[in-house]
Amino acid sequence: MQAFTYRNQILHAEDVSVEDLAETYGTPLYIYSRRKFLQQLKGLQQAFAAVDPLICYSVKANSNLSVIKTFSEGGAGVDIVSGGELFRARRAGVDASKIVFAGVGKTSAEIEAALREKIRFFTVESEGETERIAQCAVRLGTVGRIAFRVNPDVDPQTHRYISTGKQENKFGMDPARVREAFKRAVAMPGVEPVGLHMHIGSQILNPDPFVEAIRKVTPLCRELRDKYDSFKTLDIGGGLGIGYEPDDQPLEPTALAERLVPLLQELDLQIVMEPGRYLAGEGGILVTRVQYVKDSYHKKFIVVDAAMNDLLRPSFYQAYHPIAAVRETEKTVLGDVVGPICESGDFLAQDRTLPNVPANELLAVHCAGAYGFTMSSNYNSRPRAAEILVDRNQARVIREREKLDDLIRGEIMED
Ligand SMILES: Cc1ncc(COP(=O)(O)O)c(C=O)c1O
Incomplete structure (x- = not known):
């Protein structure tokens, strides 16, 4: 349409x-266009149906309450990056169990607000953040579910301001650190490590970087899945590009799914996706x-x-x-x-x-x-x-x- x-x-x-x-x-x-928003969501849901992902609309793309509500009514959860986005998502009626919270600099106040709401999980970017979530959760007498953000060091072939999964980017942790951090978190009161997360960049028009990133984290996923019962989720982030320029070939969800689904099925994990631009841009x-x-x-x-x-x-x-x-x-x-x-x-x-x-x-x-x-x-x-x-x-x-x-x-x- x-x-x-x-x-x-x-x-x-x-x-x-x-x-x-x-x-x-x-x-x-x-x-x-409300119908266009919903059509994009449906296209993604159908393309990836074989792994039944939870699609968490990335609210930063367009955070108007009615836009969030539209995607939520279409069955999506949300990906948030601030206390403000949490506030918007809850106001728009998004179920807290469908909210995931990313970002390198979450404050204690933001963490506590999300813990009180009992969100699905935090994506955690550092050891310091793990400790802070644990402390906040213990103070509130609760447990925060966390998914460690891996930086897979993959070039997403996009503008350098929106590349997020390369070594030089501030996001995530290298796989060896994640392995250690996961192990420590398992023994920590106040947190339950439930999975891994990655988001390699935005406006990506080629499936290859996604494939490369998933391949890179697969050994760690297998290892953690086999070791820890709590490990159940892989969040593959957002980043699907759209056709801005006349020569851009938009990344069709079916083409992406064809490459990713076999890799994801093999992992046998709950898959989460966080598209923003793809759902709202066009x-x-x-x-x-x-x-x-x-x-x-x-x-x-x-x-x-x-x-x-x-x-x-x-x-x-x-x-x-x-x-x-x-x-x-x-x-x-x-x-x-x-x-x-x-x-x-x-x-x-x-x-x-x-x-x-x-x-x-x-x-x-x-x-x-x-x-x-x-x-x-x-x-x-x-x-x-x-x-x-x-x-x-x-x-x-x-x-x-x-x-x-x-x-x-x-x-x-x-x-
Ligand atoms: C962690 C995370 N998830 C999802 C997104 C959404 O990306 P996109 O709009 O390219 O799908 C972003 C964008 O910055 C992000 O940082």
Whole structure:
């Protein structure tokens, strides 16, 4: 299913005109397709059905309560990385037994909150963290389930900012340390080591790094499984890439499953997956209105009302997002799409063939459902965009546009 298609030359989100939504709710505007979100989840569930994984949607990709609730209603659990995400997940009604908690720097307060909620497990990144979880759990008279994060030292062939499973990355522990840490944790009060975890990176388009990582941890999995009754789970993380660029071949779940399922079946463990981008990315667009079209020395700048504070990925990772006119046009122009922020790095596209649209027309930035709104900020004192969730011919505001008063909430002006 295509979430965003043209009807009578106007872009639609499912059955709703994007032009009408922009007129009603203003721009910049995030628009999501509920059916696309659920279709992605279903595709993954079906592809990996043979190992019956618990798919934990990675909330950092898009943490709007209604988005979390959509995935939860589709049968997913969640992967969280902060007390804030725990709060959101519980508010969205996610069952605590389907929450896994990752991250290298969990504070005692965050750990205690998760212990009180009785989450499924913490993924543990260091010996220090194991001890801290144990101490918190003993203090609360409970036991924290933990899965050690292995750093398999695999190159995920992605942008270096989103590579997480190589030696030089801060994440996880090498297999020999994990073996020792697991052994120590078995004898420790307050923790129950239940498995291993890994997450090698994001926007991965090739199954090979996943295969290599699983192959690398397989001997350790076998060893721990045979030694310890509590060892029952392997969490293989997220990282499935989507097709941002015209030449990108998206990683199809069936193609990935074909390679991974035989390796996973052989381990006979409860499998957990943590996709974020794959579930949410293609189901969202950012709609922005052209303010000016400006000619400079040798190029054209299309100045729009969305900026790096709304969608950081192009500035931060030099990421490519497809950009199309909301009112379909064949005319193109070579140039940049830039925002109003006072940074030369504030662009949504650079040196690209773009739709040739005049001021006041609308552009849609595609593949913006993941790491879009969640990475947005108030930089340059810009209120953050509204978010809309479309389901067939229904459109609901799932986050109101911020108002000027929201910008100064919590600030104290000195006498
Ligand atoms: C531990 C962990 N799991 C899952 C994810 C989700 O990754 P993706 O959105 O690429 O699927 C991330 C992303 O940073 C992560 O750090």
